[in-house]
Amino acid sequence: MSENTQDIVYALQCAQNVCFAARASGLYRSTDGGRSWEFAYTSLALTDSLPTTSVVISPDFATDRTVFAGVSGGVLYSLDGGDSWQIVELGTPPSTVSALVISPDFGRDGVLLAGTMEDGVFRSGNRGYNWAAWNFGLLDLSIFTLAISPDFAADETLFAGVESGIFRSTNGGRAWREIMLPVGYEPVLSLALSPAYAQDGTLFAGTESQGVLRSTDRGATWTQAATPDGPVNSLLLAPDFPTRPYILALLEHALLLSQDAGQTWREYPTGLKDMSAVLAPAGLAPGAPLIIGTTRGDVVSLVLPTQ
Amino acid sequence: MTKKKPAWQKPGVVFQPRLAQAWQQGIDQIVNAIAPTLGPLPRLTLYDPSVSKGKLPEVLDSGGTIARRIIQIKGRDRDVGAMLLRHMLWQMQEEVGDGTATAAVLFQAVYREGVRYLTSGGNAMRLRGYLEEGLRVILAELATMRRHLEGKESLAKLAYSICYDEPLAKMMGEIFDIIGAYGRLELRSANGREIEREYVEGMYWDSTLLSRTMINNPQQQRAELENLAVVATDLEIEDPQDMVPLLTLCIKADIEKLLIIARKLADPVLALFALNREKGRLKLEMVGAKTPGTSVDDQRMALTDIAVLTGGRPLFQAAGDTMRHIRPEHLGRARRAWVNRNFVSIVGGRGDPRALRQHIAALRALFARSTDARERATLQERIGKLMGGSATLYLPGMTQLEQEFNKEVAQRTVNAMRGAMRDGVVPGGGVALLACRERLRAYFADAGEPEARAAGHMLCDALEAPLRTLLHNAGFEPGAILADIRAAGPGYGFDVRAGRLVNMAEAGIFDAATVLETAVHSAISTAALALTTDVMVHRRDAGDAMMTGKP
Numbered sequence: 001m002s003e004n005t006q007d008i009v010y011a012l013q014c015a016q017n018v019c020f021a022a023r024a025s026g027l028y029r030s031t032d033g034g035r036s037w038e039f040a041y042t043s044l045a046l047t048d049s050l051p052t053t054s055v056v057i058s059p060d061f062a063t064d065r066t067v068f069a070g071v072s073g074g075v076l077y078s079l080d081g082g083d084s085w086q087i088v089e090l091g092t093p094p095s096t097v098s099a100l101v102i103s104p105d106f107g108r109d110g111v112l113l114a115g116t117m118e119d120g121v122f123r124s125g126n127r128g129y130n131w132a133a134w135n136f137g138l139l140d141l142s143i144f145t146l147a148i149s150p151d152f153a154a155d156e157t158l159f160a161g162v163e164s165g166i167f168r169s170t171n172g173g174r175a176w177r178e179i180m181l182p183v184g185y186e187p188v189l190s191l192a193l194s195p196a197y198a199q200d201g202t203l204f205a206g207t208e209s210q211g212v213l214r215s216t217d218r219g220a221t222w223t224q225a226a227t228p229d230g231p232v233n234s235l236l237l238a239p240d241f242p243t244r245p246y247i248l249a250l251l252e253h254a255l256l257l258s259q260d261a262g263q264t265w266r267e268y269p270t271g272l273k274d275m276s277a278v279l280a281p282a283g284l285a286p287g288a289p290l291i292i293g294t295t296r297g298d299v300v301s302l303v304l305p306t307q
Numbered sequence: 308m309t310k311k312k313p314a315w316q317k318p319g320v321v322f323q324p325r326l327a328q329a330w331q332q333g334i335d336q337i338v339n340a341i342a343p344t345l346g347p348l349p350r351l352t353l354y355d356p357s358v359s360k361g362k363l364p365e366v367l368d369s370g371g372t373i374a375r376r377i378i379q380i381k382g383r384d385r386d387v388g389a390m391l392l393r394h395m396l397w398q399m400q401e402e403v404g405d406g407t408a409t410a411a412v413l414f415q416a417v418y419r420e421g422v423r424y425l426t427s428g429g430n431a432m433r434l435r436g437y438l439e440e441g442l443r444v445i446l447a448e449l450a451t452m453r454r455h456l457e458g459k460e461s462l463a464k465l466a467y468s469i470c471y472d473e474p475l476a477k478m479m480g481e482i483f484d485i486i487g488a489y490g491r492l493e494l495r496s497a498n499g500r501e502i503e504r505e506y507v508e509g510m511y512w513d514s515t516l517l518s519r520t521m522i523n524n525p526q527q528q529r530a531e532l533e534n535l536a537v538v539a540t541d542l543e544i545e546d547p548q549d550m551v552p553l554l555t556l557c558i559k560a561d562i563e564k565l566l567i568i569a570r571k572l573a574d575p576v577l578a579l580f581a582l583n584r585e586k587g588r589l590k591l592e593m594v595g596a597k598t599p600g601t602s603v604d605d606q607r608m609a610l611t612d613i614a615v616l617t618g619g620r621p622l623f624q625a626a627g628d629t630m631r632h633i634r635p636e637h638l639g640r641a642r643r644a645w646v647n648r649n650f651v652s653i654v655g656g657r658g659d660p661r662a663l664r665q666h667i668a669a670l671r672a673l674f675a676r677s678t679d680a681r682e683r684a685t686l687q688e689r690i691g692k693l694m695g696g697s698a699t700l701y702l703p704g705m706t707q708l709e710q711e712f713n714k715e716v717a718q719r720t721v722n723a724m725r726g727a728m729r730d731g732v733v734p735g736g737g738v739a740l741l742a743c744r745e746r747l748r749a750y751f752a753d754a755g756e757p758e759a760r761a762a763g764h765m766l767c768d769a770l771e772a773p774l775r776t777l778l779h780n781a782g783f784e785p786g787a788i789l790a791d792i793r794a795a796g797p798g799y800g801f802d803v804r805a806g807r808l809v810n811m812a813e814a815g816i817f818d819a820a821t822v823l824e825t826a827v828h829s830a831i832s833t834a835a836l837a838l839t840t841d842v843m844v845h846r847r848d849a850g851d852a853m854m855t856g857k858p
Contacts, residue, residue: 092533093533093534093642093643118642118655119642119655120655120695133508135508135695135696136485136486136487136490136506136694136695136696137486137487137490137694137695138695139660139663139664139667139693139694139695140660140663140664141642141655141660142660162660163660164660164661164664165664170457170458171458171459171484171485174484174485175484175485175486175487177487178664186661
């Protein structure tokens with residue numbers, strides 16, 4: 001990600017037409033699917049900006065209205081859809097939360113994980129009220145991204161993209177094991193697991209300088225997908241992948257779409273430069289809406305081409 | 308005039324068939340003491356240390372330990388045979404920690420049939436060659452059955468197949484799922500009824516604070532630092548002047564917290580430092596920890612590991628380094644560290660993660676190559692420390708006897724679990740060995756030489772022996788059950804606890820592959836070697852038995 005801009009959009013999340021944008025200047029909320037945005041920390045009456053580096057919404061947002069936001073030193077949570085916030089600190093010295101993932105079965109297990117830039121992964125098993133560092137086997141504590149298995153309740157699988165490659169946990173983030181990437185393909189900036197991961201074992205990794213990597217055996221072996229060079233800031237898979245094998249890859253200056261599980265890619269002109277985050281709230285079908293954040297703090301709504 | 312020697316000092320030469328008969332008797336005595344411990348429904352052996360006054364009896368369920376306790380058996384010739392087997396079992400216990408009862412039973416079966424064949428006129432050297440060929444076939448077949456286990460439930464089942472203790476197995480499953488094959492696990496006895504565990508974040512080494520005045524957390528009696536620089540050395544810092552370059556470096560680099568790991572910080576050094584801080588001339592907060600390790604080698608290894616972890620470079624006395632030559636690249640960095648009277652711990656070392664991964668990979672490769680038990684233990688510990696955390700398992704026991712027994716069972720389980728996680732597992736309950744017989748029969752099917760055919764038959768029969776013993780120990784009649792297993796097909800075995808035929812993989816009944824392979828290898832190669840021994844020369848008699856493993 002670019003470092004010479006002022007208000008990077010780090011992450012975007014949407015549920016039930018309510019969207020959140022985590023930005024260097026704080027967290028922003030939209031209640032109309034991304035058309036208009038408001039500052040979400042108004043209730044905190046902050047005197048200074050509170051850089052927010054990640055955001056995640058509960059899978060049961062319609063009923064629990066729960067949102068988590070990662071900041072330097074802790075995790076903020078809201079139980080009313082972003083109207084009011086509480087903070088839980090992660091301990092000292094403060095760590096910057098770079099990634100948040102939430103269990104698809106959050107309503108039952110209350111599991112939430114926070115990746116940090118300095119101290120590895122923190123895990124909460126009680127809906128974010130308490131956190132503890134779980135870094136057994138995690139030999140690289142600079143977490144760039146986390147990905148959680150859609151079948152987490154059964155397989156407890158997580159992946160962490162780090163400066164030196166990828167680590168995998170198969171016990172809900174309590175311990176991590178190295179995954180062997182081809183030499184020179186690290187750091188890993190983004191990860192995406194197939195919605196049918198339990199069956200097809202497929203995942204994609206976006207690297208800083210070697211494009212997108214694909215594994216179809218749960219990370220044991222990797223092949224390179226033919227993407228242009230450049231840091232892959234975000235990867236999105238179609239919700240019905242692999243039936244519809246669409247993948248969206250966000251590079252700093254390009255938005256790429258593959259319709260064949262990463263075999264070939266086509267650049268989708270956005271007219272935007274310095275893109276840092278992307279969200280496809282309705283999937284990747286032709287004509288579906290896209291929300292794109294930039295390193296200048298802009299959040300723009302577009303639609304995917306119909307062909 | 309020469310003085311007459313006592314009988315036990317007389318030299319003697321023993322030939323066949325007396326040698327084989329005597330060895331067979333000695334081997335049988337040891338095996339009969341160990342065989343009852345095989346399987347999930349074993350019987351125990353009580354060791355009476357009556358020669359050592361004040362020592363409590365010991366309850367034993369490990370073949371290796373029972374063999375170690377039998378230091379001599381009655382009868383000079385028999386004793387040699389028994390000690391040959393004892394040495395093999397001891398070595399195996401040291402190497403893989405389990406599987407000694409299987410090895411003992413296999414050894415006995417091969418040796419007994421071998422002796423019978425040789426008595427009828429077979430050639431020992433040719434037989435040995437074919438037994439070793441058969442061994443290679445068995446090991447190759449076992450390799451095809453290997454698989455790796457993941458998840459706490461699978462690991463708990465594996466642990467159960469080693470220790471046959473449900474609460475311990477459940478805990479081991481959870482712990483090994485977290486710490487992995489190389490992770491650090493400390494076993495401690497505790498007075499109580501419940502088994503407990505604790506996980507600690509970070510890497511820590513045996514050490515101590517170099518001055519109690521550095522304690523800044525009086526509640527926990529330890530010194531803590533955050534966002535610190537680390538200097539690691541085996542130097543003794545006596546002269547305050549030696550510290551000047553380091554302090555200058557810290558001031559220039561804006562370092563406010565410093566951990567010095569050194570063999571000594573002399574009082575004048577500490578006094579100078581305290582004085583400067585008191586007068587406000589120095590903002591630096593410094594904590595000193597003693598260099599971990601007692602020997603030069605231990606210290607070198609610990610300092611190297613700390614340097615890789617923190618991204619610094621250690622200063623070694625042997626390399627001619629001094630504190631006056633310190634440069635920025637010698638300083639490591641870490642997120643947090645603490646030192647108390649027993650340990651120094653570093654959390655979040657800021658070394659290059661790629662270098663750390665390569666360093667651990669190199670240590671693992673060394674571990675895989677090493678055959679020296681002590682070196683392997685050291686490497687295991689070093690890798691475990693670098694993995695980012697440790698676990699402590701508190702083992703209950705109301706009496707010392709119970710505590711010692713529980714700790715021994717746990718230690719044996721830990722050793723076997725590590726091997727199983729590193730090298731995989733095979734179907735348990737003797738089924739993997741049974742499955743090798745088909746390949747063995749095919750291999751020797753067209754054998755022309757009688758020794759080859761004999762070796763094939765011998766090994767096929769011997770591979771049944773562990774399962775027969777396991778069933779016998781559990782109170783079942785082996786003949787009928789073996790027939791049922793054959794009829795059920797590949798992968799099926801007998802769960803003696805449930806008392807029924809099951810698919811071993813589905814039931815989670817596994818053996819550690821390395822343990823089984825080592826047992827097979829040790830038993831067959833040692834028995835083959837023993838069968839080629841024709842003459843025994845005694846230098847002196849070992850005297851009467853001190854303890855026997857009478858069945």
